[in-house]
Amino acid sequence: MRGSKVPLIFSLLFLIIFITPIFYLIYGSIIFQVGGSTLTWEALIKVMTSARTGYLLINTLVFAIGGALLATVLATTYAWIIVRTDVPGKRLLELLPILPLTMPFLVKAFSWIYLFSPRTGIANILMKQFLGIGPVFNIYSMPGLIFAIGVGGLPLAYLTIEPAVKSLNPALEEASRIAGNGVLKTLFKVTIPVLIPAILSAFLLLMIIGLENFDYPFMLGNPAGISTLATEVYFSIFETQPPRYGMASIISIIYLIMTISVVSVYIYVTRKTYKFVVVTGKAPRESVHKLHRWKYVGLAICFLILFFAFLLPYSTLVLMSFTPFLSAAGGNIQFTFTLNNYVAALNLPLFYTALTNTISLGLAAGIIGTLIAAFLSYAALKSKVRGARFVDLITSIPLAFPGIVYGLALFWTFLLLPGISNYIYGTIWPLVLALVFVRLPYCVRMISGSLIQIADELEESSRVSGASWGRTFYKIVMPLMRRGLLNSFIYTFINSLRELGAVVLLVTAQSVVLITLLLHLQSQNAFALNTVAAASVFLSIFIMIAIALPALFQHLLSWRKRKSSKG
Amino acid sequence: MDKIEAKNVVKKYGKVVAVDDVSLAVKEGEILSLLGPSGCGKTTILRAIAGLEDIDEGEILLDGKVITSPKQRLFVSPEKRQLGLMFQSYALWPHMKVRANVAYGLKVRKYSKEEIDKKVKESLETVGLSGLEERYPSQLSGGQQQRVALARNIAYEPKVLLLDEPLSNLDRRVRDRMRTELHILLKRIGITAVYVTHDQEEAFAISDRIILMKDGKIVQEAAPKELYDEPANSFAADFIGRANLLKAKVLEVDEKGKSAKIEVPEIGATLVCRSEFGELPKDCAGKPCELLVRYNEIGIFESKPDFRENVIKGEVIHRDYRGSVTDHEVVVGNATIIVTSHRFCGMSKVGERKDVYLYMPPEAIRLVRGA
Numbered sequence: 001m002r003g004s005k006v007p008l009i010f011s012l013l014f015l016i017i018f019i020t021p022i023f024y025l026i027y028g029s030i031i032f033q034v035g036g037s038t039l040t041w042e043a044l045i046k047v048m049t050s051a052r053t054g055y056l057l058i059n060t061l062v063f064a065i066g067g068a069l070l071a072t073v074l075a076t077t078y079a080w081i082i083v084r085t086d087v088p089g090k091r092l093l094e095l096l097p098i099l100p101l102t103m104p105f106l107v108k109a110f111s112w113i114y115l116f117s118p119r120t121g122i123a124n125i126l127m128k129q130f131l132g133i134g135p136v137f138n139i140y141s142m143p144g145l146i147f148a149i150g151v152g153g154l155p156l157a158y159l160t161i162e163p164a165v166k167s168l169n170p171a172l173e174e175a176s177r178i179a180g181n182g183v184l185k186t187l188f189k190v191t192i193p194v195l196i197p198a199i200l201s202a203f204l205l206l207m208i209i210g211l212e213n214f215d216y217p218f219m220l221g222n223p224a225g226i227s228t229l230a231t232e233v234y235f236s237i238f239e240t241q242p243p244r245y246g247m248a249s250i251i252s253i254i255y256l257i258m259t260i261s262v263v264s265v266y267i268y269v270t271r272k273t274y275k276f277v278v279v280t281g282k283a284p285r286e287s288v289h290k291l292h293r294w295k296y297v298g299l300a301i302c303f304l305i306l307f308f309a310f311l312l313p314y315s316t317l318v319l320m321s322f323t324p325f326l327s328a329a330g331g332n333i334q335f336t337f338t339l340n341n342y343v344a345a346l347n348l349p350l351f352y353t354a355l356t357n358t359i360s361l362g363l364a365a366g367i368i369g370t371l372i373a374a375f376l377s378y379a380a381l382k383s384k385v386r387g388a389r390f391v392d393l394i395t396s397i398p399l400a401f402p403g404i405v406y407g408l409a410l411f412w413t414f415l416l417l418p419g420i421s422n423y424i425y426g427t428i429w430p431l432v433l434a435l436v437f438v439r440l441p442y443c444v445r446m447i448s449g450s451l452i453q454i455a456d457e458l459e460e461s462s463r464v465s466g467a468s469w470g471r472t473f474y475k476i477v478m479p480l481m482r483r484g485l486l487n488s489f490i491y492t493f494i495n496s497l498r499e500l501g502a503v504v505l506l507v508t509a510q511s512v513v514l515i516t517l518l519l520h521l522q523s524q525n526a527f528a529l530n531t532v533a534a535a536s537v538f539l540s541i542f543i544m545i546a547i548a549l550p551a552l553f554q555h556l557l558s559w560r561k562r563k564s565s566k567g
Numbered sequence: 568m569d570k571i572e573a574k575n576v577v578k579k580y581g582k583v584v585a586v587d588d589v590s591l592a593v594k595e596g597e598i599l600s601l602l603g604p605s606g607c608g609k610t611t612i613l614r615a616i617a618g619l620e621d622i623d624e625g626e627i628l629l630d631g632k633v634i635t636s637p638k639q640r641l642f643v644s645p646e647k648r649q650l651g652l653m654f655q656s657y658a659l660w661p662h663m664k665v666r667a668n669v670a671y672g673l674k675v676r677k678y679s680k681e682e683i684d685k686k687v688k689e690s691l692e693t694v695g696l697s698g699l700e701e702r703y704p705s706q707l708s709g710g711q712q713q714r715v716a717l718a719r720n721i722a723y724e725p726k727v728l729l730l731d732e733p734l735s736n737l738d739r740r741v742r743d744r745m746r747t748e749l750h751i752l753l754k755r756i757g758i759t760a761v762y763v764t765h766d767q768e769e770a771f772a773i774s775d776r777i778i779l780m781k782d783g784k785i786v787q788e789a790a791p792k793e794l795y796d797e798p799a800n801s802f803a804a805d806f807i808g809r810a811n812l813l814k815a816k817v818l819e820v821d822e823k824g825k826s827a828k829i830e831v832p833e834i835g836a837t838l839v840c841r842s843e844f845g846e847l848p849k850d851c852a853g854k855p856c857e858l859l860v861r862y863n864e865i866g867i868f869e870s871k872p873d874f875r876e877n878v879i880k881g882e883v884i885h886r887d888y889r890g891s892v893t894d895h896e897v898v899v900g901n902a903t904i905i906v907t908s909h910r911f912c913g914m915s916k917v918g919e920r921k922d923v924y925l926y927m928p929p930e931a932i933r934l935v936r937g938a
Contacts (some may be wrong), residue, residue: 047876290756427766444925457658457660458658458660460619460645461658462671463618463619463644463645463651464617464618464645464646464648464650464651465646465651465671465672465675465719465720466617466646466649466672466675466723467646467675468644468646471675479662480660480661480662
């Protein structure tokens with residue numbers, strides 16, 4: 001059908017609003033001096049070839065690749081066990097990997113510190129107390145970093161790999177078993193090779209997330225003197241007098257070169273799956289490996305994975321929130337129960353400001369991001385104009401942007417664009433822009449999944465009946481995309497509460513949000529740690545509600561629909 | 568004035584020419600079918616009329632006004648054309664009840680609530696679905712959904728109703744019934760309709776006039792009877808009815824041009840052909856052409872029948888028993904001729920015998936040019 005120009009115009013608008021800051025980022029690296037020279041090429045080459053840059057690149061890569069590997073292995077193991085074997089409790093086990101999403105990375109970092117800090121970490125102390133061995137695990141290390149982001153990446157890896165495992169044809173594995181191979185051999189010779197596309201795309205996605213991650217390197221790497229590109233950007237501006245803006249920009253550009261390369265590979269590998277997100281709806285017949293006694297081993301493995309991914313950090317957090325401080329007098333740990341931390345958290349001067357800002361931010365980013373994604377998705381999928389491919393590509397651009405880099409770009413834009421800063425400064429709008437941008441590719445994919453299932457004829461019959469393109473979009477397309485729109489909204493909302501890198505450079509005293517509040521609290525003094533724990537628990541409960549509420553709402557709606565259409 | 572006119576329409580998809588210089592006209596109140604195999608361009612033309620496709624060359628007019636013209640850079644958007652379109656897949660909006668589906672076009676035209684209710688009720692009555700307003704499409708059968716699609720279209724009284732193979736998704740029984748009903752309905756309402764189908768029987772049942780297409784071009788334009796009796800070429804003959812086609816050479820034609828002797832090398836026989844309708848195609852004389860005789864117009868006998876001409880001998884290699892009719896595959900010389908016999912037909916006295924005699928009445932033999 002001859003398309004409407006609206007989606008394309010929209011895409012152009014998107015380009016202007018969201019891509020302009022990137023030019024300011026580059027501009028910013030030109031106008032500020034770096035190491036005494038103002039010529040950007042010179043400065044760029046100097047930084048790019050410095051030893052420090054090499055060190056940063058290696059750290060960032062090791063961190064990201066290690067974490068991605070760990071997460072992929074854990075997720076594949078977990079998914080295979082619950083989908084392809086007769087392990088008990090599947091229905092519950094299917095849902096549990098989502099739980100870790102309720103803890104922002106930053107908050108999980110706090111938990112790891114509570115547990116595995118070399119001298120004051122509970123786990124280390126307990127181990128010393130009962131087993132007499134020295135610090136078991138020092139979280140302030142590269143292995144610590146890899147561990148943290150590895151288990152932290154479980155939910156996303158699981159969400160990518162599980163559907164692929166689910167759609168495996170059991171006949172493949174059955175053929176292997178009949179030929180005489182045992183369960184494990186089948187797993188390695190048949191199952192995994194078949195799953196490689198899904199595993200690879202999960203790996204790449206997690207690697208991208210690891211590359212762009214700010215939270216863990218900041219909390220766990222920095223104290224050990226381990227720096228990555230993300231922390232380098234941050235520390236070039238904060239905690240340096242005078243702030244080295246130019247350096248921050250140049251590092252960002254180097255950062256971008258790396259992430260764009262990896263993202264290009266990712267897009268190439270997943271170019272077909274993007275268009276076929278549709279589930280065909282027919283699950284192959286249930287046929288699982290019977291593990292007999294070994295199924296309890298399987299269960300134990302799943303439990304272990306969940307333990308490290310969620311149970312351990314979360315219970316530690318809750319524990320810390322209820323104790324005033326840890327006293328390790330005489331080498332023994334004493335816990336005293338108190339609610340003071342919660343009281344203190346609620347009494348924090350900026351708490352309520354942060355809370356309202358966070359909610360507003362979540363709602364605004366969710367709604368605006370979803371609307372933009374809807375138009376862009378439509379432009380990419382349904383506008384039969386040549387520009388469609390192009391739109392496809394631009395919606396993938398944000399994938400290559402670490403939150404902190406885009407935050408910096410927006411920072412420059414508001415600084416250098418005349419007049420805007422008067423209206424924007426102090427409001428949450430810079431944060432909204434940053435979050436919408438960073439989450440856009442994911443939203444577009446979610447919405448595309450719904451959109452692709454809407455047959456062209458449904459729109460065509462509306463147009464022939466007399467409805468304009470706009471009316472058709474509003475009355476026919478959007479209602480049928482409900483699922484995708486809702487998922488996109490919830491996803492953006494939840495991630496607005498969790499995202500640190502994109503907002504850390506943009507918050508002001510008036511626009512502070514919960515996650516940055518936690519960050520600044522934590523840096524004040526050791527005793528604030530427990531208050532921070534309490535505040536973190538608030539945040540995570542908040543996220544839990546945000547996840548649970550729509551699910552409940554959905555159930556309510558479908559129950560009502562079933563009732564009414566029985567007539 | 569013609570209701571719809573298409574003038575020299577050309578539409579290309581890359582190198583493929585889907586519609587190759589097609590011109591047609593639809594008169595007010597007539598039901599016109601575009602008939603042809605997949606890929607012949609019939610759906611493309613329909614969609615171009617509806618405004619869902621652009622064209623590369625040519626013009627489309629509605630009520631004398633140009634609605635598509637690449638030359639004039641004119642394109643009236645689909646919602647402004649006041650047409651109706653019935654899809655093969657019904658395209659009912661699943662999130663809206665039947666009432667809302669049917670009322671959609673009326674709401675767009677800003678009718679009052681009372682008017683809308685009245686028209687919805689009327690439309691549903693016309694298609695025989697009163698009382699189903701509160702159902703969702705997913706709760707209806709295929710036939711019912713198709714009726715809702717029809718009701719939805721006629722509710723806002725479009726100038727022309729376009730139908731894109733609307734019955735293809737229904738099962739056979741429902742389809743046969745629907746096609747009669749559809750014809751009656753369309754005539755009763757008096758609406759002009761353009762109907763696209765690949766099913767010859769359907770086109771015959773529904774239309775006043777048929778345009779037969781192949782590879783983007785028009786092969787023949789005629790009323791059903793003329794199409795059946797006088798196909799323009801062998802493609803038309805083969806597509807329209809189940810027919811045997813054999814290469815033939817005209818040996819001599821009588822003075823009045825009403826009968827001819829033809830040689831059919833493949834079966835090694837000389838047959839006499841007589842025309843019922845007028846003159847035989849003159850340009851076949853002396854030139855190779857094709858002979859057409861329908862499956863159900865050949866007699867088949869166990870013993871040699873008593874006819875002066877056109878009796879040939881053959882061997883049955885396969886029988887396809889279909890209840891009231893049987894298809895016999897008969898080898899005659901180098902050709903395989905298919906004969907359909909009816910149970911009580913006087914022209915078929917044959918049991919399970921392998922050796923049979925075929926009789927082709929001279930009036931049943933038609934000559935056509937090669938396609």
